Amino acid sequence: MTKNRLYRLLSRTVEIKRGEEVISLLLFFYFFLISAPFTIIKSVRNAKYIIEYTAVRLPIAYLLTAIFMGFVVAFHSKIQARIPRAPLIISSLVSFILSSFAFGILFIKDLGWVPLVFFIWANVFIMVLMTQFWILVNDIFNPREAKRLIGFFVSGGILGGIVGGLSAGVLALYIPDYLLYIAGGMLVVNVGVVTAIFRWRSNTAPSSTKAETTEYLKSEKIKKVGFLDCFNTVRQNYYLKLLAAVVTVTWIVSTFIDWQYNKVIEREVTQTFYISFFGYFNSALLVVPFFIQLLMTSNIIKRFGIRLTLLVYPLMLLLCSFGIAASPTILFALGIKGSDKSLSFSLNQSVRELLYIPISPEVKYKAKIFIDMFLNRLGKGIGALLLMIFILVPTAPSLSIRIVSIMSLVFILLWVVLNLKVSKEYANIIKGKLKKSERADRIVDEKLDVDFMKLVLDTIEDKNRSSILYAMDIFDLVKQDKLTPEVRKLIGYKQDEVRVSSVGMLFEGSESGIAPDFEERLDEGILLKEIKEIMSLDVYQEIMSEYVDKVLVEKDGESETAKMELAKALGFSDFRSPMSEKLEELLNDESTEVSRYAIASAAKLQKREYVPALIEKLESPLTRMDARVALEKYGAKITGTLADYLRDVEIDLELRKEVVATLARVGNQEAADFLLWELEEHREDMDSELIDAMDRIRSAYTDIHFRERSVKTKISEIVKECYKNLIDSYGPISKKSQEDRTGLDMPNHMNTRLSDVFKLLGLIYPHEDIMKSYQNIRTGTKDSVAYAVELLDNLLQKGLKEAIFPIIEDLSIRERVERCRILLQNFPFF
């Protein structure tokens, strides 16, 4: 069968992508060929044990298995660290093949101890092979791939269970002594499947995960791996501790259910039919989950997410436990066992394996063998111990079953709580897999002190321009406690070159290299206060007014410097000083340099009268940045004025866009509200600027609130526009071409719109998480895209996910266009 035909065949029932068909089918059969022989072995195990020791002594077998499992974990963790994955799995299979043949011979000799040893061996068999299977799945797939395909793999296991169960049921009546040879034969075939899987892996390009795994296997750390190391790995990680608790409680409950079921069967079914009964029943109760698994599991997980899916299994058991507590008959026994096995093999197994995917290989391999091999059995052992304690108290059989059901109910409730906690922590683990993302302008704001840089540059220039400006600059630097030795070097200050003796004095305090003490800092404060007081004196106003008027009207070459000095000096004055009124004139000066100094002084004085002139200064690229900084310093008190400009459509669009950016810098709740109101106007001429401004506010102040309905409406509009763009751009392209093009290959202008969608999402969801996701989707690898989408899957509400995922998921163009077409017909859906 060609790959193309195989793909078409599988894609009818599984959400499979090209290139995944061969490995998916191989893993399906790998699991099938673990499950089928195990179901046969399990039927023999249960029947032989109950015949030899009766069901009452089942807890002893559980307990011994738990103890023995500790040794298996220690041994397996050591060899797993030393032997590469392929020989490890193949040698495990071979050893189980040989031992199954050996048990076949031992059972003929009818030795009393064999059923107990076989019971323990059968449990080791399934634990080791299952753990190895899931570790391999973890090696190969990321969370998104696993979510799509896990249902298919598990259905292989369930199908194996059905085939194995039916085989045991039929063959037990005719050739009961040969069942173990048949199981061993199936394992021989599995060796071939596993070999093919590893051949496929070596032929495909290594993914980042594979590289990580290989690196881990080569690392020195694994040399010391043992039981204790595995235990410590789980103990030191909150998420793994939760997972461990979930698995332990799951198996305690499962042990109770198993005991109840066997107890009822022992009462109701005769010994002759034990193997046959277990075979048929094991098979029959796997038919339903097979179809659930193959057809529904992936969809259920995709639709309801990990959190809700994790709750289905325990809640079903909760209902059934009520049933068996009320009526401990064979009907309810089959019901609870059926629910247990069908959901345990399908939904629960799939979703639990997904929980391991985001863990790093180094931690995962240690944790998985400890949890899946040891705790699995320990859970059963604890369950068994509790049962044994209970069994010591003589009670009527029906009463004992009822009491065990009530014990189950208690543990199931604990299980539900643990599941809720683990699903919450899962989202945090996914977040940890994504690269951090921050707005570039925020990084600049945080890392660079733009005001300080401007002051240093001005100082360098003013040194040759005017001794007064130079002195004022140095005074500013000292005032801000920023006249460090590096700055002194940068501005080229040399004591012997000093042009103004007063500036030399300013350097003295900082040249010592000792941080200025309180007294010195107090002096600077007093100095500034004195300057302000002097500038407020009537006599000062009287003296200077004449000079100021003269400077303002002068037009010669030197007047520019004089105006700059004046503009800067006014920044030191008190805002009530009459002279400060002159600043308005300087703000509007034709010289950019004068304007710049006036803008800086306006930012210090913060008089309302300057605001219109400052807003006008946003228009020119030469004064824009200074004006923005100045207006930002005004803060909340000018939000309303800025909003007036924002709403006035008569004003030049570019200026309004600058007002938007300024409101973003002001960054308060009122500014956010004004920006969103403007966005709601649907004028669209500055959508991206408005969205970016709100994003800037949100990134700086997470407590600022945005109306969810308005944000969602805008997202809906943009998503719809993206759909139309995609259909228009790629709809007419041939199907062949669509199949070949994958990833986020979309028209350039759509990238901006996609960015807008994420910025809007960041307004109503945790901003950092949303931006991490976006960053990873835009620039990340296939795996980081998958983790980003997985995080969104855990964060966003259903409607939003349905709308956005077709644009961002790793799909072929054909699938993307097709999904957009379908969704476009149902708009709006959130």
Place this chain on the structure above:
Amino acid sequence: MKINSRKQNDIIIFDIEGEIRRSDISDVTLHQLVKDQLDSGNKKILLNFDKVEFIDSFGVGEILASYISTHNLGGQLKIAKISQKLYLVFQVTMLTKVLDIHDNEEIALTAFLEQ
């Protein structure tokens, strides 16, 4: 604050000592002394700050008031030997653009002569 006056040619020189601050106002202020000299017909005033330890905004106000009074009467007021700190204050407030400030008494006296 202690203020002594002396006359060199037609120039009245005020030698100021100590601190000029608001909290230390005496009966006769610097401005009053300058005005008295102006009333007496002496229109060339030199304020020598060589021995001034501290001066606050009130002190600066006194200097500026003296400057205005002298200027209004068509006289000349010069300042000599002010501290680095006061010079910085004058620079930041741009008073160096208006006031006639000299490094020492000799230079200031020469400047009177040149004018």
